[in-house]
Amino acid sequence: MIRAHTVEQVRAAEADLLARLPEGALMQRAAAGLGYAVLDLLGTAYGRRVLLLVGSGDNGGDALYAGALLARRGVQVEAWLLSDAAHRGGVDALRAAGGRAVPWSSIGQRQHAQPPNPRGLVPNRNIFDVVVDGIVGIGGRAGLRPEATNALELLAGIPVVAVDTPSGVDVDTGETDGPHVTADLTVTFGTHKPCHLLDPAAQACGAIHLVDIGLDLPQAQVEALQAADVAALLPRPAPDAHKYTRGVVGVRAGSAAYPGAAVLSVSGAACGLAGMVRYDGDPAALDQVRAAHPEVVGPGRVQAWVVGSGSDTGAEDAVRRSLADGVPLVIDADAIAFAGTTRGRPVVLTPHAGELARLLDVERAEVEARMLEHARLAAHRFDAVVLLKGRHTVVARPDGRARVTTTGTPWLATAGAGDVLGGLVGALLAAGLDPFDAASAGSWLHGAAATRAAQDGLIVASDVAAALPAVLGTLVGR
The missing domain is CATH 3.40.50.10260 (YjeF N-terminal domain)
Known part of the structure; x- marks a missing residue:
């Protein structure tokens, strides 16, 4: 550390x-x-x-x-x-x-x-x-x-x-x-x-x-966090584990306009950390999700929800339905606008600077110039863990404690990378990590996977998801 x-x-x-x-x-x-x-x-x-x-x-x-x-x-x-x-x-x-x-x-x-x-x-x-x-x-x-x-x-x-x-x-x-x-x-x-x-x-x-x-x-x-810290946080199956005890993560992402966001969110969630992934998003994205991830199942009980990536006009309803289950949430993209409805719940908000600027009613340049200040402000105001994405991502708790992610590569600045990150953090939540540890460990893993993928050339978001199992494999053996 x-x-x-x-x-x-x-x-x-x-x-x-x-x-x-x-x-x-x-x-x-x-x-x-x-x-x-x-x-x-x-x-x-x-x-x-x-x-x-x-x-x-x-x-x-x-x-x-x-x-x-x-x-x-x-x-x-x-x-x-x-x-x-x-x-x-x-x-x-x-x-x-x-x-x-x-x-x-x-x-x-x-x-x-x-x-x-x-x-x-x-x-x-x-x-x-x-x-x-x-x-x-x-x-x-x-x-x-x-x-x-x-x-x-x-x-x-x-x-x-x-x-x-x-x-x-x-x-x-x-x-x-x-x-x-x-x-x-x-x-x-x-x-x-x-x-x-x-x-x-x-x-x-x-x-x-x-x-x-x-x-x-x-x-x-x-x-x-450093590699050893992340390795210590990662969940490992008990000898008598089954898919339900390892955690079930649900994904409500994607829409007719953005079906790929559902695939990428599920890709992050289906990295192997949780025992099961359920998709309960827009039917317009369902066929693509099933084609990419045949192991993913339909609606049912979950231990955490990932909500908002590419949800478009369905974001508010997805947040409302997910809150009703009383489980931890990852709230991304369009759903961040409804952060005010989640106070008091175990929530991870995952904005980039522009999204946080809109949420706090400030200029984006102000957020980028004072990332720690604005991440802490949002965490306190919305009583949530805030994962402010950037070159060095800042994860802040409501009490002001913060972690900074130093893994990653400039090539990670690519469309859909945040969708993968949201799914990954959701898997960690479902597996039992608290929101602060899930957000900071997930951000570290996301950056490490991007760095690994970029060794073979230029990357897109799906390459980051594909590199996650290998990165995780090097850590769970520590």
Whole structure:
């Protein structure tokens, strides 16, 4: 499990540890981890050139001490001090190790004095192999000051290693209001932070390298399941199991206009996790469902319903009839508009950003910019688990706890993929998982199946469904 802790939680844990360590020891731990991560990225030390962009906080101190470590190993290190309040001990350590520390004021003046370059380039761009972003620490606000944005413009195209988090992103929410660093590698300390998982900030982090500095941390409110976590959640048949004890999932999806949605929803449900799948949707889709899945049976008692994918004008009736059974529901697509009727029931809502925007009466861009905030808002308002689909899907509970899905591939952005996901989550519900576990495990499996299917070429939604049994097979043996 990846656990992402807030700034407040990290600060409290650091304060507790600092009280038990010699002065400066915690920064030295972080700096050593950062320095060796940069060395690993460089591949070799001698002849390499590294630039540090240094702000006023401890984040800049981490960068400076890491720069001193690099300089002692033969790297040519220069620091641009973007603040007059740069960490004095770190500056002294860098200079003592043979590195250079230059005030930004002199860099800016030097650049303005440069004659125009016919290609529009500045000399700095090809001098450095790596830029280390030590501009703003985790306590900083979103956005960057002009001197930082100007420095980054001069260095565009050079690989960037961010210290703890990319400067300029909102650490706790993953929002990116204003200019920010886009890193190739982020070296973080003690724990992941929400911005490492949550889009859009996660897209600015690049690869994540976690350095253990000995923090004792509380329960995180944002998590990301890993393969072992999903394997532990998956239901397994008891020795005396039969199809009914393994769970029966019902599907009310599809319509005359969208019969394929019924097939895809059933395909997700019929992945093998539940003992039986019943189809009780639009008769116009029945023949296609039977042709694709001869094992699927007709109406009857179920342990969970999957409702709404491609239901068109029949969505409201499907929700009403499914609620009458008193079992957990997955509500997708057209049925999401009727989420207000499901409060107090065990429900998973599975909107994409546009659907959630309509449900909350906000702009889609607002949802995409603040996914965690809007997923939590909807979960609280509708008293349901909300699975907000995206590059990094967010699953939120009414109490604010959230999980982020990091499996998947851009090729998963294909019509009908959400229908498969709804059926899969429904199968997990029918097999006995609670809505939060079913939604987060289902989202992880969906992304993993898409990644597996994409290894053989471009994919469509039915390829994702077809890859599910193989992905599940690798996990149930763990």
